[in-house]
Amino acid sequence: MVVLELDRLSCHFELTPGFVDRVIKRKPPSYIKAVERLSIAIGEKEILGIAGESGCGKSTTCSMVSGLLDPTEGDIRFRGKSILGLRGDAIKDYRRSVQMIFQDPYESLNPRFRTVDIVAEGPRALELWDANEIEQRSLAMLDAVGLPSGKYAERFPHELSGGERQRVGIASALVMEPEVIIADEPLSMLDVSIRAGILDLLREMQAERGFSSLYVSHDLSILGNVADRLLIMYLGQAMEIGPAEEVIRNPKHPYTRALIGAVPIPDPRSRRAIPNIRGDISKPIDPPPGCRFAPRCPYADASCSNTFIEMETGAGTLHQAACHRLAEIDNAGS
């Protein structure tokens, strides 16, 4: 069954123009099209990984799904019902069911709260359990993420390292017992051994409670391990989707190929190959129609800049890429 469905979801930001541009030169406003017609369905207990270029719209997608940001176009459905325009108790219920782990643990933790109170804040606001039980569960959750509560419960965020803060964020999402977890780079500041512990915890809770998850990360080796399916984005557009291991082992889209080719390996004698992409940097302001990777794609032709391909991204669908020249690229590549 589909738990969460994003239906041709878009989010456009108007850039704040300066006074001169706006009033004197009367320039039309510029837009960053952070997310463009993104459709995905996430199944029961499914973990959907999302990776892509920095600035490609991953966090924006997470915010829209969490109900923190309204889409410019499109719809988000939770168990078949649209969440846009939910009010009162309905949006409260939704916000409890869907918990977000924020990307930046330096911004997202209330600096005036002790760690135990940060974790307990959600359950207290919604009066999920009695006061004593909330306290006990919060302390247990701190222990579970590797912050022994005897030593960490009383600390304030500024007394924690980056990775310790990140784990407080994870604890405060998990303590809510959500049905969906939106995890935006949840482990980026953690080293491998602590990571392994948290991933085990997530797997355990997943087996016990069976939540679904959107899992954003730049670390393809983690995604290959935890995600069922993997979505690759570039400048707001979906480029490729498929079973996670399959996408990593046999990438189809030229962008995915370049991305996976650039993963460094831990060996000082190896050098990363210069990636097979054109140009230098992506230009998010007022992007062209058609495939946004085209200006950097070594295989692009004139037709690419006006062909926008929407993939069939329903739950469980096969490995596919939003590129209409895959056959030619395969021939050129091998």
Add this chain to the structure above:
Amino acid sequence: MTEINKDPLLSVRNLGVVYETSQGPVHAVTDVSFDVQENEVFGIAGESGCGKSTLIKALLRLLPDNGVATADRCDYRGSALMKMEGEAFRKEILWQEISMVPQSAMASFNPVYRVGDQVVESIQTHRKASRAEALERASELFDVVGLEPGLLKSYPHEFSGGMRQRAMIAMALSLDPGLIIMDEPTTGLDVLVQERILRRIREIRAELKSSIILITHDIAVIAEMSDRIAIMYGGEIMEQASTIELFENPHHPYTLGLKNAFPSITTMGTELISIPGSPPTLIGPVQSCPFAPRCPFDDAACHAANPAATEIAAGHVVRCVNYENSAQFRSLAKEKSTWLS
């Protein structure tokens, strides 16, 4: 430690940092000594909470009120950083000579000013430059970190996490400092953008002959960038050596465990060997090897006293009483059973 003829750019001896907390003193950094040479990338790796950010905050005198640093020596080009007048330190050293990309890069911009104006202001505060010149320099720097110069007009909240991190790297490069300290500069970046930025930083560094202290838990990045590496655990440097030496002739059991546990895209699907147990909480003074409780090769001596740092070859320093058995450790460390018993 062997003193190399040429004076190091930065020389630190026996640095310690203690935080006072309601649970007692946290010994976040203990007895840390290292040199950073001119034109060198010095990498620091280690687990979350092992004291990496604290170490550099101590160097830059940015510790919070409850943190106290002590050191026998902490010299940058011959001037004692910790003894300088506060005013002189801020004017002559901070940003000008030693710049920093903090781990909280995402939260270090002022939310009410455009990002470009903040870069321009930083340049104009320290250099004689017209606004146009400073703006030109800011666009160059944005290009270095892969941001479209049009984005100079954006406000910090209009940037993604990785874009803010890159803008902070641009800031840190803006004054051509002698030493750039980067605390987890690439955690928020995809590998393509990361590859590009690291390549450009290597080029700039070669041109300017500046040095870098690079802190990251990403072993692949540290291997790619660093000339020398220090591995920290529980507030101490467990091992330091040139990058090749550290990878090919590691001595400390913790270094061996860290290397085992590192996932790589080529090993996807194979089981990684991780180090069981959890890191020390650093409360109270260190009276034994901090790694002993998790070390598969520990003996009575490890628990009796904190081992001293020993220089086993030129520039290769190990803090382990049993370093002479490292050949045996290296082969045993590859077996999963070693770490489980």
